[in-house]
Amino acid sequence: MTGWTVLDIEGTTSSTESVHVGLYAFARPRLGPWIDANRDDPEVRAAVEEIGGGTTEEVVKVLHDWMDHDVKATPLKTLQGRIWAAGFAAGELTAHFFPDVAPALRAWHAEGRHLAVFSSGSVSAQRPWFAHTEDGDLSVLVERWFDTVNAGPKREASSYRRIAAELGGTDLLFLSDVPAELDAAAAAGWRTTGLRRPGEPSEDADFGPHPVVTSFGDLR
Structure with missing residues (x-):
């Protein structure tokens, strides 16, 4: 990868x-x-x-x-x-991650895959979320951070074009549980994969043409 x-x-x-x-x-x-x-x-x-x-x-x-x-x-x-x-x-909060996430991120990083985050939560919230987990500091695996301030709305293709220009890459994969976000990324020329997590709001969502997995371990 x-x-x-x-x-x-x-x-x-x-x-x-x-x-x-x-x-x-x-x-x-x-x-x-x-x-x-x-x-x-x-x-x-x-x-x-x-x-x-x-x-x-x-x-x-x-x-x-x-x-x-x-x-x-x-x-x-x-x-x-x-x-x-x-x-x-202050040690008052610990971030939750699904069990398959930390092993996958570490494996992808070791294989040379570059990792970034694009969330509606601010970058100032993203970094400590990844840094304070039960699986240790995952923020060291992430190279770039994007939110709606520095990239734009998550359901607009222009945001993904902006991120692509920042990353300078052509092999871009976006992982999300929201079909509309995947649609926007695909419209900007990205590869996409939907996450159908059991018990999550998008478990029964229609992901349309996007590939869908239930775990990061299923990604190849």
């Missing part, structure tokens, strides 16, 4: 529940205190301004509504990512 394999996270490498229940529950009560404690931080200030400003309570109300409806809003992802990174650094 040569070239690049680009990974989605939620539902692909890790369970949706570990994000929506574990991480969301950790971030939810910490959003207000975090904003108040970091008002002078340029990234935090920019996120608050993008939401529309106002009091901390007003901003948090918007953020909680976005969380309740799983809105992939950049300000929310930015603030969550900062809170999660602090939680991982």
Whole structure:
């Protein structure tokens, strides 16, 4: 295996529940205190301004509504990512990965396959997620990190063209549990494979023309 394999996270490498229940529950009560404690931080200030400003309570109300409806809003992802990174650094959080993921990533890396991540979660959240797992530090295997800020929306072909230009490769494989994301990658000329994880929201999804596996161990 040569070239690049680009990974989605939620539902692909890790369970949706570990994000929506574990991480969301950790971030939810910490959003207000975090904003108040970091008002002078340029990234935090920019996120608050993008939401529309106002009091901390007003901003948090918007953020909680976005969380309740799983809105992939950049300000929310930015603030969550900062809170999660602090939680991982303090040993309060450990990332969940499906059992087949770590062995596959290590094997692909050893074979010379380059690895990257493209997730709607911010890069600041992606790195500690891969660094603090029960299987050790997997972030050392990943060479590039992409989110909706530095690449664009995950369901638009232009985002995958942008990533391809950044990676400079022609052998590009995207792994995701979301058919619409796979459609966008394929439209940009990528190879694709869908992940049909048992018990995940996309278990019964129609993946159309995309190859489908239930485990990274099934990829060849």
